[in-house]
Amino acid sequence: MGDYKNEKTSDLGASDTGPVVLEEDGNSSIQTAETLLRLIPVGLCVAALVLMIKDSEDNEYGSLSYSNITAFRFLVQVNGILAGYSLLSAAFTAVPRPMTMPRAWTFFLLDQVSTYLILAAGAVATEVAFLAYKGDVAVTWSEACGTYGHFCRQATTSIIITFLVVICYILLSLISSYRLFSKFDAPAGYRNKGIEIVDFEMNRVDS
Amino acid sequence: MGDYKNEKTSDLGASDTGPVVLEEDGNSSIQTAETLLRLIPVGLCVAALVLMIKDSEDNEYGSLSYSNITAFRFLVQVNGILAGYSLLSAAFTAVPRPMTMPRAWTFFLLDQVSTYLILAAGAVATEVAFLAYKGDVAVTWSEACGTYGHFCRQATTSIIITFLVVICYILLSLISSYRLFSKFDAPAGYRNKGIEIVDFEMNRVDS
Structure with a gap:
């Protein structure tokens, strides 16, 4: 139209x-903010991923590694996916180019999915860390962090970093939905x- | 408009x-869809909540109730909050009225928070149900569903219903962000x- x-x-x-194409008005400052917001998760995701992958503890009671816990493996996978996506999308947004509707839709959908994925991964890992710290007597799940204190602390750090990524992605999906839907007036x-x-x-x- | x-x-x-104020053009159909999408979660949330609250099992090995498991208590709380919010917001959107910026912002923010909350609650409860079914040998968490089969099945049903609420809220936050950001052209x-x-x-x- x-x-x-x-x-x-x-x-x-x-x-x-x-x-x-989108108005260029307030676009350059949003674009800079967006590129930054997409670069930050690259570092954070890699940090959370490496911390979790290197997280294992051997002691006289046995050994525990991140790979023994499904929730932590999921956290590693999602952080890996998001590191890649963040890097690619940052590279894409860094170069000024007209934001067409298909591009706006693609960014919007991928950002939404990423936000939901990383939030779910963070929440699930938090729950498992919580169980590892506190245990659950009724289900006969004993706490594990008394025995594997170092393991638990490192996992917690990785989870905290993951939630920083969640914040970045909540902002990013806000930006990409703004960019998509602010064009929707015209077709009306x-x-x-x-x-x-x-x-x-x-x-x-x-x- | x-x-x-x-x-x-x-x-x-x-x-x-x-x-x-927002354009009225395609608004009435969106409004109907929105009111419906806000009414559906009322029923779903109450169903998930009741199923989970009534979920307990006594047998010769002991007894297990939803209240023994933090993740399930969280699921009940979030479902309660969302049932209330869905009902209030459905009542609000059912009556046609001009959608001012503060209203659009309020809906947008509350819908976003609701979506993230219910997704987190669903994810966390899924992880615990998964652990209850499979256990985790490395952390010495035994599976519990062999002993508490009925409890696990009822919890799973509640979780599945919760994910239907998640879908509704993903659509709702899409609608409310469309409504908010489609106005952002005018000030530009x-x-x-x-x-x-x-x-x-x-x-x-x-x-």
Whole structure:
């Protein structure tokens, strides 16, 4: 519908040439913030991932590694996926380019899925760490952190870092939904139509 | 917003008097969908909550109740909160009224928080149910569902219902972010300015 206006006066907004692109107004500052917000999780995810992967403890009672606990393996996998996605998307947003609707949709959907994934991974790992610290007498699950104190502390650090990633991604999905939905006014059509009619009448009067 | 076109020359839009209101165009169908999407979780949350609260099992090995497990208590609390919020917000959206910016922001933020809460509660309860079914030998957590089969099945049903609520809330937070951010074009201003300038020139020509 951007092309629509162009046919009339060819000047009602530079943002209407080619495919629908976003206004450039407050875009550069948002773009910088977004690129930063996508770079930060790269480091955080790698840190959380490495901390968790290197998390194992051997002692006289036995040995415990992150790979023995499903929730911690899930945390490692999700952090790995998000490190990759964050890096790719940061590289993509760093270069100024028109944000078309398919791109806005892609970012929006991937950001949403990422946010839900990392939140679920963090929550699940927190619960297991909580059980490891406190145990659950009724289910006969004994606490494990008395025996594996170092293991538990390192896992907790990794989980805390994961929640920093969660915060970044909550902000990122806010930005990408802003970017997507702030374009949705145009298809609703009242503004363009308004211009159209007025424009038509002007041409008539002018000729 | 529809009014906007009609009043083109007389005054520049009801949307400029008083608080910014949303277009009514595709709004009624979205509003119906939204009210429905807010009513469904009321029933689902209450079902998940009741199922979980009534979930306890006594047998020769001992007794187990939802209240013994932190994750399940959290699930009950979050389902209770969301049942209340869903009912209130459904009642609010059922009545057609102008959606002002503060209202759009309130819905957006509460929907986001609700979605994250119910997702976290569902994920955490799933992990505990998983541990109850499978156990974790390395941490010496034995499986509990061999002994408390009925308890586990009822908890699983409650968790599945909770994930239906998650789906509803993912859609709801999509709708409320669409509603909030689709207004963000207007303050950016280029479209309104376009209309304004043309309108001014028309008045000049007409007189």
